[in-house]
Amino acid sequence: MNVLQVAGVKLAGVRFALPKREVDNRETCQLLFGDKAESILKTSGILKRRVADKGETSLGLSCQAAEELLGTLAVDKTTIGGVVAVSFTPELAMPGNAQLAQARLGLGNDVAAIDLNHACAGYPYGLYVAASLVRDLQKPVLLLDGDVQTPYATMNTAAILGDAGSATLLVPDHDSGAWEFAFYTDGSRAGELKLDGKLVMDGFGVFRFVAIDVVKLIAGFMQGRKADLFVPHQANxxxxxxxxxxxxxxDRLAIIGDKYGNLASASVAVGLAEAMAGGFGGKALLAGFGGGLSAGVALIDV
Amino acid sequence: MNTRESEFLSFVSGLLGRELNSLDLRQGDVSEWDSVMHLRLVLELEEKYAIHIPIDQVPKIASLRDFFELTGGKA
Structure with missing residues (x-):
């Protein structure tokens, strides 16, 4: 396992934005699955979901979160050196969310605008790229992570998926210690979870990946390390x-999936944002896993 | 088949909504046994038999006998 480190970076804040429409998942399950509704509810634990309506996009939700974050922190947008956008459901196939965000948020023309096509593992990847940019530019960098994935749902994902956008601001801080990251990819298993017109998922395969490969990755990464908070992707x-x-x-787990659904990689940002809003400070272990198949972990200071 | 096995099969039959008469049935033999039902079986059996099935054991369960043995039964 390669452990990557980025030092001199501080997390200034995280915000998220959800679609206006809240769906009662019991109603969805009863409508779709009839007698099997309780099985779905019991195994997923998802009671409510946020579902985007037409016009609500991954970029729109992420920019909404970014405006709120930058406003709250009173950040001068001209100081931002980079924007990294993570999404597998960008507003347009081309240009990407990062380029569109530069204009929509009114960032300078000299920002490094970088798009990452990643699914549920995306937040640690985005955080690593954004943190590296902060280190190299010595300027604040904005990480946008969001997906509107419900339009691609099939029968076996319709009752678990939700939509969200998020914004994370990283800033230079010479006193901050190293953040650590590790990644895992097995592209030979791409067919187990893919967006090919519709979101196709082999439930057994993905579960096996999480239960065996992801457990091994995180357990190996955490050897000799400690975390005060654990924010995993909320598949269910x-x-x-x-x-x-x-x-x-x-005893350190952040749960948000029950009230929002599976928000793809933004679920990690949302879990982190809620923990911070609740006063959390300390070492946070963030873990994303899903399409690729891929996984990423990050141990950061909050 | 002993009483415990019969009771187990009866319970699982109720969850799957069809009569099951052998612990040797495998996941592929029962159309109702999809990945969601797999997790439902884990949760329901954990509750009924007051056991915990670790997450890394769950994907290894391939037959009703595997489940039965995890509940403490010896078939």
């Missing part, structure tokens, strides 16, 4: 809880 609530239990992190 059962999986998040069991992953935390297996890693002896159950």
């Amino acid at each position: 609530v059962y999986m998040a809880r069991e992953l935390a239990r297996k890693l002896d992190l159950a």
